[in-house]
Amino acid sequence: MSTHRCRHLAGALLLALFPLAAWSGGPVPVPPTVDTSALPSLDGYAGKTNPYRGKAEVVEAGHAIFNQSCAVCHGADAVGNRSPAPDLRRLDGFCRRIEDEALRTHCLADVDQYFAKSVLGGKIVVGTVHMPPWRGVLSSEQLWSIKTFIESQRP
Numbered sequence: 442m443s444t445h446r447c448r449h450l451a452g453a454l455l456l457a458l459f460p461l462a463a464w465s466g467g468p469v470p471v472p473p474t475v476d477t478s479a480l481p482s483l484d485g486y487a488g489k490t491n492p493y494r495g496k497a498e499v500v501e502a503g504h505a506i507f508n509q510s511c512a513v514c515h516g517a518d519a520v521g522n523r524s525p526a527p528d529l530r531r532l533d534g535f536c537r538r539i540e541d542e543a544l545r546t547h548c549l550a551d552v553d554q555y556f557a558k559s560v561l562g563g564k565i566v567v568g569t570v571h572m573p574p575w576r577g578v579l580s581s582e583q584l585w586s587i588k589t590f591i592e593s594q595r596p
């Protein structure tokens with residue numbers, strides 16, 4: 442079979458499966474409508490470390506995006522201790538207690554990487570969608586402004 446036909450078939454299969462996915466009732470990502478055009482441009486940044494860390498000017502947008510897209514599971518304003526999903530303010534708690542600066546920076550970079558991987562890829566455990574994937578839904582600006590907002594909310 443030619444690769445062309447193969448692609449055609451794969452496309453048809455995807456189209457056929459799509460309604461099934463919708464019927465299964467799993468959570469679907471809600472794209473944020475917050476305008477991020479005023480934020481410093483990340484120009485498609487695909488790195489795994491928060492390029493906005495410490496930038497107070499992105500916190501407000503991150504907060505609004507969080508409340509539109511994440512709060513339904515992780516709690517309004519990231520106050521997640523009474524929510525079904527993990528309290529994201531605690532993600533880097535371990536790192537923050539490290540005194541050695543180089544080690545702490547390394548630890549925070551690891552958490553950023555885990556954050557990006559979790560959010561973009563979602564959390565799908567033995568076929569059950571605990572969190573839908575956000576790849577293709579959130580821009581880099583949206584992803585990292587959310588992270589910067591969460592960092593500003595440390596308990």
Ligand code: HEC
Nearest residue numbers: 468510511513514526527556559560564566571572575587
């Ligand atoms: C439909 C509910 C739902 C939505 C919406 C959702 N999440 Fe989640 N998220 C979860 C659940 C449940 C888990 C834990 C899943 C697991 O570990 O299997 C999780 C895990 C995570 C983790 C890993 C946390 C950890 O402690 O390991 C991160 C980071 C995360 N979510 C960020 C986000 C962000 C950012 C958004 C918004 C863009 C978001 N989530 C939207 C339900 C959701």
